Structures are given as structure tokens and as C-alpha cells.
Amino acid sequence: MMSKNDIHPDSKLSEILINYPYVILLLEHFDISLPVQDLSIAQICKQHNINEALFVAFTNLYCNKQSIPSLNLTSDDAITITRFLAASHRYYSEQIYPEIMQLIEQMSQQNNHREMKLVSVFFADYFKEVTAHLDYENQIFHPYVECLVERDKGIISQEIHINYSVSQYKDHHDDIEIKLTDLKNLLIKYLPSRDDRLIRRKLLFLLSEVEFDLNIHSKIEELILIPLAIQLENKFKAART
Amino acid sequence: MKQTHILILEDAPIVREGLKSLLDSMRNVHSVSIAGTFEELMHMLECKSFQMVLIGPHYLLIYQSQIQQLRSQHNSIKWIGVQYSLFSEDLLNKFDGVVDVFDDQEILSAKLNKWLEAASDEDSQNRESLSKREEDVLRLLALGKSNKEIADELTISINTVITHRKNISQKTGIKSVSGLTIYAVVQNLISLDNY
Numbered sequence: 001m002m003s004k005n006d007i008h009p010d011s012k013l014s015e016i017l018i019n020y021p022y023v024i025l026l027l028e029h030f031d032i033s034l035p036v037q038d039l040s041i042a043q044i045c046k047q048h049n050i051n052e053a054l055f056v057a058f059t060n061l062y063c064n065k066q067s068i069p070s071l072n073l074t075s076d077d078a079i080t081i082t083r084f085l086a087a088s089h090r091y092y093s094e095q096i097y098p099e100i101m102q103l104i105e106q107m108s109q110q111n112n113h114r115e116m117k118l119v120s121v122f123f124a125d126y127f128k129e130v131t132a133h134l135d136y137e138n139q140i141f142h143p144y145v146e147c148l149v150e151r152d153k154g155i156i157s158q159e160i161h162i163n164y165s166v167s168q169y170k171d172h173h174d175d176i177e178i179k180l181t182d183l184k185n186l187l188i189k190y191l192p193s194r195d196d197r198l199i200r201r202k203l204l205f206l207l208s209e210v211e212f213d214l215n216i217h218s219k220i221e222e223l224i225l226i227p228l229a230i231q232l233e234n235k236f237k238a239a240r241t
Numbered sequence: 242m243k244q245t246h247i248l249i250l251e252d253a254p255i256v257r258e259g260l261k262s263l264l265d266s267m268r269n270v271h272s273v274s275i276a277g278t279f280e281e282l283m284h285m286l287e288c289k290s291f292q293m294v295l296i297g298p299h300y301l302l303i304y305q306s307q308i309q310q311l312r313s314q315h316n317s318i319k320w321i322g323v324q325y326s327l328f329s330e331d332l333l334n335k336f337d338g339v340v341d342v343f344d345d346q347e348i349l350s351a352k353l354n355k356w357l358e359a360a361s362d363e364d365s366q367n368r369e370s371l372s373k374r375e376e377d378v379l380r381l382l383a384l385g386k387s388n389k390e391i392a393d394e395l396t397i398s399i400n401t402v403i404t405h406r407k408n409i410s411q412k413t414g415i416k417s418v419s420g421l422t423i424y425a426v427v428q429n430l431i432s433l434d435n436y
Contacts, residue, residue, distance in 0.1 A: 182420030190427045
């Protein structure tokens with residue numbers, strides 16, 4: 001039986017947002033702006049041309065509901081997903097990571113313990129790793145998925161051979177959340193403090209926000225996009241043989 | 242063994258130099274530094290981590306609020322009064338311990354060990370007690386050594402190194418080597434000079 005808290009196409013987005021404010025990140029990644037009036041998920045999806053089932057599945061993830069139902073997705077959905085992921089990449093690299101970096105700088109000025117200098121270096125290095133990771137997806141994996149889609153829709157020739165495969169991406173796909181958790185632990189348990197309560201709290205909130213989003217991001221990649229891309233790859237292989 | 246660094250602020254040259262030479266000759270003391278003024282002491286505490294400050298008790302009267310603040314910032318440092326004239330018991334009770342100008346090397350050494358032990362006990366409780374071996378592994382790891390190099394240096398197998406690393410991460414909640422390096426500095430397992 002469907003409970004009151006279940007999310008379905010008739011659910012009002014405003015009600016979901018009141019209870020789960022992080023859903024605003026999902027809206028931003030879909031390029032949907034507030035206010036949402038009293039619109040339901042179905043209405044919003046129609047306006048923005050998004051598959052309802054996909055939207056409901058993503059919303060469930062942002063509402064801490066872990067399981068992903070089996071989705072019957074098409075190549076159009078693959079494009080929706082890569083756009084969603086690309087938008088979240090911009091949120092990481094242009095918004096939240098620079099904001100975190102700025103707070104670490106502030107904290108390092110306020111709290112001039114020598115360890116804070118190390119934290120600045122630690123985060124700057126980590127940001128470089130994240131940037132490399134995101135660049136790889138933006139420049140190689142997402143264009144590859146788009147190519148698969150175009151081939152699937154007959155926009156480009158079935159004969160075109162693409163010298164890449166999802167399995168290569170899977171090998172390359174490393175975990176970028178570890179160092180965020182490390183930093184949270186250092187801030188919560190170990191780094192000595194000096195009049196930095198406010199900055200430290202803001203920093204921890206931002207770290208939790210990006211950690212939350214990254215966690216869902218990886219789930220979408222691993223449990224939705226990769227299987228869909230493999231499905232498209234196999235379709236092509238089957239057509240060739 | 243944890244490194245022990247001591248800082249002295251004392252006006253009387255004979256007392257100051259005498260203390261330094263007694264401490265320098267002790268096995269478990271790694272370095273003894275001298276601050277010329279209270280300002281210099283504050284600066285030195287910023288730049289390097291010390292486990293103990295030996296200080297003339299009258300400084301506590303002059304710089305009461307600053308010392309209070311320093312103690313809350315560097316809460317693992319033991320503050321020891323150096324006594325050679327009469328000070329009120331109230332004032333001396335504010336220190337973690339007192340060395341007397343009549344203490345000989347044996348007494349001084351016993352007192353010092355007691356204070357340092359107390360400090361390291363508190364530390365290991367805070368640290369969800371990494372074992373001695375885990376600390377050794379962590380120190381080498383933070384210095385940039387590979388699993389193989391650590392295994393060779395401690396004459397243990399690579400598998401044992403990996404097990405230690407797992408336990409270290411589990412206890413601290415920190416998995417990356419760069420995160421663990423910061424942890425090792427915070428816990429004084431390595432100094433920034435090594436890094």
C-alpha cells in the first residue's frame with residue numbers, strides 16, 4: 001500500500017521540499033527554478049520534458065530512500081541523466097568546492113595553528129583530484145554516452161566504431177568521497193580550535209551537503225547510468241552480429 | 242616513543258641554564274628550548290609543539306589571562322612552575338607541577354617522567370588508543386613511505402602493515418594518507434620539520 005510519505009507523480013514538490021530541503025539540489029541539477037507553486041511532479045516533468053519515473057527515482061534518493069526501482073529507460077533518458085550529472089559537476093566545481101576552500105582559508109587565518117596550513121594544502125590537492133575526475137567524465141564518458149544515444153537513434157551511422165567502452169570508465173571511476181569524510185573527522189575530532197566555532201560549523205555543514213550530493217551522484221552513475229550505457233552498447237553489439 | 246620537547250622561560254640565567262643542562266642529559270627528552278620573553282614563548286608555542294613548559298611562577302601573576310588562553314589552546318601541554326623563592330601555595334597550585342631549585346637530577350627526572358606519562362595517558366585515551374606499533378606504522382606512512390618500505394623498516398610483513406593501516410583508519414575515521422598525515426601532526430607523532 002502506498003503510504004502518505006511515498007513519492008509519486010502526483011506528489012506536490014513544495015511539500016517534498018519543506019520536508020527534504022536537499023531536494024532543491026535535485027531541482028537545480030535539472031535546471032528547475034523556484035518557486036514551484038503547487039505543481040506536482042507530473043506537471044513539472046511535463047514542463048521540463050523529463051521522464052516521470054526517473055524524476056521520482058531521483059527524488060527518492062534525495063529524500064534518503066535508498067532503493068532504486070527497476071526503471072525502463074530509453075536513450076532519451078540517458079541524455080537527461082548526463083545533463084543532470086553535468087549540472088551537478090558545475091555545482092561542485094564552481095560553487096560548493098570553492099566555497100569550502102574559501103572557508104578553509106578563513107579558518108586558517110583565524111586559527112593559525114600550523115595544522116591548518118596542512119589542511120589548506122590537503123584540500124587544494126583534493127580539489128585538483130576532483131577536478132580531474134569531473135573533467136574526465138565531462139570530456140570522455142558523457143560524450144561517449146551521447147554518441148551511443150545518437151547511434152541508437154540513427155543520428156550517426158551504426159558503423160562508426162567508438163574506441164572506448166563503459167568498462168574502461170568503470171576502471172577509472174574512483175571514489176572521491178573519502179577525503180571529504182577524512183576532513184569531517186579531522187574537524188570534528190582532532191584539529192585544535194581557536195575562536196573558529198562559526199567557521200567550523202559552516203564548513204561542516206557545507207561538507208555534509210556536498211557529501212550528501214556526491215553520494216547520490218555516485219549512485220546515479222553506478223546504478224542507473226552505467227547499466228543504461230551498457231544496455232545501449234549491447235544493443236549495438238547485437239545489431240552488428 | 243613519543244617525542245618530548247620542553248620550553249623554558251626563566252629570568253635567572255643560572256637557574257635557566259642549569260635546568261637546560263640537566264634536562265638535556267635526560268634520555269627521554271628530545272629538545273630543550275629557551276624563550277627570552279613571554280612574547281617569544283607565545284610565538285614559539287605557535288611554531289612548534291611542546292609537551293611541557295617550565296616557567297617562573299611570577300609570570301602567572303603578570304600574564305594570567307594570556308596563560309589561561311594558551312592553556313586552553315594547547316591543552317596537552319603541562320605547565321610546570323620553577324620555584325626558588327617563596328610563592329603562595331595558591332599560585333603554585335595553579336600549575337600542573339612544580340620543580341624546586343633544590344631538586345637533584347634524580348628527583349627532577351622522576352617528576353618529569355610522571356608528568357609526561359600522565360600526558361601520554363591522556364593522549365592515548367583521546368586517540369582511541371592506537372597501539373605502539375600502529376603509531377610506528379602511521380609515523381612512517383605520514384613520512385611518505387610505501388607499505389614495502391614500512392614493512393622492511395619495522396621488520397614485519399606487508400600484510401601486517403596493511404592490517405595496521407586498516408586498524409588505524411578504523412580508529413581515527415581517516416582513510417587517506419594525506420588526512421592521516423595531518424592527524425599525525427596534530428597528535429605530535431611527527432613534527433612539521435619531518436614533513
